[in-house]
Amino acid sequence: MPTKPQNSVLESHPIGYPRFSALLAIDPSFSNLRRFAHIRMRILLEKQDEIVVLEEELARTDKDETSNLNLASRRTDKNIKRREVIENLGKKIAEYDDEVERYHRTMSYNNAQRRDIQSLEFWLGYNAFIKRQESAFLSKTSDLMNISREPDTGVLYFSPLVETVVIFMYNLFRIKLPNRYSIDENVCILNNNAVHAWSRLLIVLLAVSLLLIPLVLLYFLPGVSAKFLVIMLAEAVFIFMLSFLGRAKTSELIMASACYMAVMVVFVVGNGPGQPEQPGPPGPPGQRP
Numbered sequence: 001m002p003t004k005p006q007n008s009v010l011e012s013h014p015i016g017y018p019r020f021s022a023l024l025a026i027d028p029s030f031s032n033l034r035r036f037a038h039i040r041m042r043i044l045l046e047k048q049d050e051i052v053v054l055e056e057e058l059a060r061t062d063k064d065e066t067s068n069l070n071l072a073s074r075r076t077d078k079n080i081k082r083r084e085v086i087e088n089l090g091k092k093i094a095e096y097d098d099e100v101e102r103y104h105r106t107m108s109y110n111n112a113q114r115r116d117i118q119s120l121e122f123w124l125g126y127n128a129f130i131k132r133q134e135s136a137f138l139s140k141t142s143d144l145m146n147i148s149r150e151p152d153t154g155v156l157y158f159s160p161l162v163e164t165v166v167i168f169m170y171n172l173f174r175i176k177l178p179n180r181y182s183i184d185e186n187v188c189i190l191n192n193n194a195v196h197a198w199s200r201l202l203i204v205l206l207a208v209s210l211l212l213i214p215l216v217l218l219y220f221l222p223g224v225s226a227k228f229l230v231i232m233l234a235e236a237v238f239i240f241m242l243s244f245l246g247r248a249k250t251s252e253l254i255m256a257s258a259c260y261m262a263v264m265v266v267f268v269v270g271n272g273p274g275q276p277e278q279p280g281p282p283g284p285p286g287q288r289p
Contacts, residue, residue, distance in 0.1 A: 010182045015129040023123060026181050027192050028148040029159070030120060032112040034137050035145045040103045047096040054089045061085060112144035115160050123187065154245035158199035163190055203245065210238055214264060231264040 010026070013019040024030045061082045062071065070077045077083065117138055124135050138144070167188070170176070181189045214234035218227050238260050242253060 010187070011184065015127070017130065019127070020124075020130050020135075023120070027189055029113065029116045029146065029192070031148040032116060032120070032138070032144050032146050034140055034143050035106050035109070037107065037143055040099070040106065044096070044099050044103060047092065047099055051089065051092050051096060054085055054092060058082065058085045058089065106145070109145040109147055110156065112141070112146045113156075113160070114141065116146070117141060117144065152200075154203045155196050155199045157245065158202050159195050162195050162198045162202070166190060166195075206241070210234070210241065211260075211263070218264065231261065234264060235261055 010019055010022055013022045024032070061079065065071055065079060065082075067078070070079050070082075121138055124130060124138075179185075179188060180191065181187070214230055217230045221227055221230065235257060239253065239257055242256060
């Protein structure tokens with residue numbers, strides 16, 4: 001029977017930062033760090049004002065220029081101060097652009113989930129290997145980001161549910177949870193790929209149910225009014241789920257809703273057990289029905 005790789009067990013790493021960093025890297029849900037959004041914005045404001053100061057200085061230099069020839073040609077411009085200001089502007093704008101890109105990239109990461117932060121805090125409380133001042137960053141919940149989480153929003157929301165159900169089932173049947181990453185019985189880290197696979201399966205089942213259940217109701221319900229009520233409720237649930245689980249743009253949301261509505265309407269205009277009876281053939285001429 002093959003043995004586990006030595007580096008797959010948390011306890012194989014020395015206590016302190018080696019073991020704590022191994023925990024953060026062992027599962028994507030634990031890779032939570034601070035954004036420093038406030039500090040980044042402060043730096044952007046500093047960079048922005050540096051550019052504004054140079055912009056005003058360039059405007060004053062151009063206004064105070066005594067020779068129109070210097071303003072007519074960059075190549076023959078003899079004003080050394082203007083050349084220095086423009087050169088500094090280029091450097092400051094490049095620095096500003098880099099900071100903007102870094103800020104945008106950092107803010108695009110998913111927020112850290114409270115459940116994962118609590119798991120890390122519990123582990124740190126049980127394994128007091130890091131000084132409290134240096135692990136206090138976990139208390140900045142509004143500033144924490146996850147740098148390696150699954151980008152699928154639906155998987156992000158369903159993963160905690162899957163983990164809760166798995167742990168509940170193991171406890172219900174008194175089965176020992178598989179632990180690939182730690183020999184500590186108080187530590188349980190589920191297989192991330194398996195959790196995501198089950199989350200996607202739940203999303204697929206939810207999508208299929210959201211389509212089939214309204215169709216079954218439309219097929220058996222009598223009366224057009226009841227059918228349209230089912231369509232409106234199904235459409236509302238569909239839009240809510242699409243907005244909640246996905247990151248669709250407004251135009252994409254409208255198009256998907258229109259397609260879903262079209263499928264529902266087809267069943268209203270079709271023939272089914274709940275449809276009213278079709279009128280019979282007309283009687284002989286001159287005979288009233």
